[in-house]
Amino acid sequence: MEILLSEDQIQRRVEELGRQIEADYQEKHLTIVAVLTGSLILLADLIRQIHLPLRVALLQASSYKGATTTGGALILNEAFAPDVAGRDVLLLDDILDTGHTLGTLVRRMGERGALSVKTAVLLRKIGRQQVHLEPDYCGFTIPDRFVVGYGLDYDDDFRHLPHVAVLDETNLPK
Ligand code: 5GP
Ligand code: MG
Numbered sequence: 001m002e003i004l005l006s007e008d009q010i011q012r013r014v015e016e017l018g019r020q021i022e023a024d025y026q027e028k029h030l031t032i033v034a035v036l037t038g039s040l041i042l043l044a045d046l047i048r049q050i051h052l053p054l055r056v057a058l059l060q061a062s063s064y065k066g067a068t069t070t071g072g073a074l075i076l077n078e079a080f081a082p083d084v085a086g087r088d089v090l091l092l093d094d095i096l097d098t099g100h101t102l103g104t105l106v107r108r109m110g111e112r113g114a115l116s117v118k119t120a121v122l123l124r125k126i127g128r129q130q131v132h133l134e135p136d137y138c139g140f141t142i143p144d145r146f147v148v149g150y151g152l153d154y155d156d157d158f159r160h161l162p163h164v165a166v167l168d169e170t171n172l173p174k
Contacts, residue, residue: 001148001165005140010122010150010164013139014042017120018049020137021090028116030054031087033109035061035101037159038094041151042122046092057081061101074104085113094151095123096138099131106133122150123164 021030030050034043036058047056058080063073089109093102102119109117120137127144146169148154149161158167 001167003163003165004142004145004147005150005164007162010139010162011045014045014122015049017137017139018046021046021120022050022052025050025052025054025088025090028088029086030090031057031084031114032090032092033057033059033081033084033105035059035091035093035105038151038153039092039122041159042094043092046120055083055087057083059105061105063100074101076105076108078108084109086115088116089114089118090136091117091119093119093121095125095147096121096133096135097125097128099129099133102135103131103133123147123152 030052032043032047032054034040034056037060043056047054060077062075091102091105091109096102102121106117106119118136119133121135122139124135124138124141125144126141145166146154147164148158148167149164151159152164153159154167
């Protein structure tokens with residue numbers, strides 16, 4: 001597999017993002033709402049770079065694999081994100097692709113009474129976005145390839161790689 005982002009590169013960038021977030025959330029009521037499962041590793045690394053009082057909440061979002069892929073219908077499990085009312089929410093996801101996931105979640109956090117809602121992603125894919133949304137914090141912009149590692153999976157494998165790699169799907173038995 002071709003390594004796109006090394007462990008070192010990612011760690012350095014996550015540190016920078018942590019410092020930025022730390023500066024921006026002084027005196028705020030920060031709740032980081034991480035989108036499972038892809039943002040798990042980023043969450044663990046990032047929160048250890050933010051030296052502020054903060055809460056962590058989790059939710060799971062899976063896109064509905066129906067006849068249409070453009071509707072952005074999401075199945076949400078919010079059981080572990082009970083407490084966002086009055087909080088400054090920072091939504092955290094692994095990758096911004098079409099934008100449907102984060103677009104929907106930003107709206108949802110507003111409906112649930114968040115004081116403010118911002119977004120942070122490790123990766124943003126070029127040329128794929130359908131929903132207008134500028135992530136407030138973005139680790140890296142990457143070409144339109146399918147990537148795995150550092151939380152991102154293929155068929156529930158590869159999440160544990162410390163780097164981000166391009167998956168050559170033609171080489172995989174399926
Ligand atoms: P969006 O709603 O922005 O289209 O999709 C975001 C979700 O699609 C991500 O949270 C991630 O689960 C998945 N995704 C998009 N591109 C990739 C990719 O290159 N690799 C992996 N593993 N997942 C991806
Ligand atoms: Mg995801």
